[in-house]
Amino acid sequence: MTAALGVYVHWPFCVTKCPYCDFNSHVRERVDQTAWRAALLADLAHEAALTPGHTVASLFFGGGTPSLMPPATIAAIIEAVRNHWPTTDDLEITVEANPSSVEAARFAELAAAGVNRLSLGLQALDDPALRFLGRPHSLREGLAALDAAQVHFGRVSFDLIYARPGQSPDDWRVELTRALGFGTTHLSLYQLTIEPQTRFAELHRRGDLAMPDEDTALALWQITQEATHAAGLPRYEVSNHARPGHESRHNLGYWRSEDYIGVGPGAHGRRGMCATVRQRKPEAWLDAVNAAGHGLEQEIILSPAERMGEALMMGLRLSEGIDLHRLAALLGENSVRGASMTRRSRNSWRWDMLRSMRAHYASRKPACRSSTPSCRVWCADGLFPRFTGR
Ligand SMILES: C[S@@+](CC[C@H](N)C(=O)[O-])C[C@H]1O[C@@H](n2cnc3c(N)ncnc32)[C@H](O)[C@@H]1O
Numbered sequence: 001m002t003a004a005l006g007v008y009v010h011w012p013f014c015v016t017k018c019p020y021c022d023f024n025s026h027v028r029e030r031v032d033q034t035a036w037r038a039a040l041l042a043d044l045a046h047e048a049a050l051t052p053g054h055t056v057a058s059l060f061f062g063g064g065t066p067s068l069m070p071p072a073t074i075a076a077i078i079e080a081v082r083n084h085w086p087t088t089d090d091l092e093i094t095v096e097a098n099p100s101s102v103e104a105a106r107f108a109e110l111a112a113a114g115v116n117r118l119s120l121g122l123q124a125l126d127d128p129a130l131r132f133l134g135r136p137h138s139l140r141e142g143l144a145a146l147d148a149a150q151v152h153f154g155r156v157s158f159d160l161i162y163a164r165p166g167q168s169p170d171d172w173r174v175e176l177t178r179a180l181g182f183g184t185t186h187l188s189l190y191q192l193t194i195e196p197q198t199r200f201a202e203l204h205r206r207g208d209l210a211m212p213d214e215d216t217a218l219a220l221w222q223i224t225q226e227a228t229h230a231a232g233l234p235r236y237e238v239s240n241h242a243r244p245g246h247e248s249r250h251n252l253g254y255w256r257s258e259d260y261i262g263v264g265p266g267a268h269g270r271r272g273m274c275a276t277v278r279q280r281k282p283e284a285w286l287d288a289v290n291a292a293g294h295g296l297e298q299e300i301i302l303s304p305a306e307r308m309g310e311a312l313m314m315g316l317r318l319s320e321g322i323d324l325h326r327l328a329a330l331l332g333e334n335s336v337r338g339a340s341m342t343r344r345s346r347n348s349w350r351w352d353m354l355r356s357m358r359a360h361y362a363s364r365k366p367a368c369r370s371s372t373p374s375c376r377v378w379c380a381d382g383l384f385p386r387f388t389g390r
Pocket residue numbers: 020021022023062063064065066096097098099120121122123159160161190191192193194195
């Protein structure tokens with residue numbers, strides 16, 4: 001059996017820059033679509049040559065706003081993926097979309113190109129909240145896009161941002177209940193995070209943006225767990241909820257430390273023990289591909305301890321926990337000293353890992369991107385039970 005591979009394609013352009021967003025997304029007056037299509041295909045071909053013996057299980061177009069890509073470019077990339085690698089029978093192909101009418105008008109073409117999963121950035125279910133979040137779409141437009149998505153794609157997910165300033169637990173319960181009523185099989189529910197270098201960070205620093213306190217954030221998080229569980233879409237990752245069987249296979253691949261390649265500006269990849277990082281700035285990436293045939297900025301060989309630390313950080317996000325036997329198979333028995341351990345050495349190894357995880361969280365806390373209200377929740381909610389190796 002060949003190893004499963006995910007393919008990530010980054011489209012870095014957006015119509016406007018949202019005030020909370022620190023993703024690699026940029027507003028440009030003009031994009032040379034022909035040059036971008038050729039460069040993405042070249043970057044992809046470069047990675048394909050380095051990943052023989054893999055079968056592609058998922059392809060994810062993320063951004064930025066990949067629903068702004070010409071559907072013909074998306075179709076060409078899908079075709080190239082199928083030509084470069086064998087693919088699974090149920091290859092998952094996701095596009096992230098913003099809910100403007102222009103983008104919704106392209107859904108039929110995207111579906112015809114082979115896209116079978118759409119992830120829609122609704123963000124909020126009322127117009128004042130959308131305006132606060134700086135979104136260029138209205139609720140009406142958002143709901144029309146959701147209807148169109150449900151017509152054209154077998155699997156639809158949407159994103160909401162909660163724990164917004166002034167949002168009470170009752171407000172969120174009403175909004176979430178409405179969201180669950182739309183009948184999608186997947187939801188991404190993120191607590192608003194103030195990211196450095198964003199407009200919101202500046203407002204927050206000046207005291208002009210009052211975030212919910214920790215107790216309110218925790219209450220909102222608990223409502224989220226109760227309501228999604230009752231609706232049959234329990235949390236399977238910190239911020240992701242799905243009907244069982246409808247989880248994002250692509251994102252599960254990251255969290256389970258499977259290999260993935262990332263092409264396009266700023267995309268990251270993991271080829272075994274090699275971490276790949278691409279030029280972040282769109283123009284620098286395009287120049288690099290034109291000059292060298294790929295947009296790589298760095299290829300870093302990770303030590304077994306680094307790869308293992310990463311695998312733990314990612315795996316602890318999942319409700320299913322970390323399967324030490326699967327990690328041993330993926331990373332090699334030297335990296336995961338679990339395969340032939342006695343019960344006693346396994347237990348002491350787990351305690352070592354827990355200690356290093358704690359230290360890691362403590363050192364990373366200021367930049368923590370977790371959507372849970374605090375590290376307290378991570379630990380109390382699941383750190384210990386998540387080790388599933390026997
Ligand atoms: C790549 S981004 C956006 C995709 C798409 N361009 C859009 O805006 O709908 C993926 C998601 O991350 C979430 N997100 C981004 N920045 C965030 C922040 N500071 N706090 C909470 N959620 C955030 C949003 O819900 C967003 O839809």
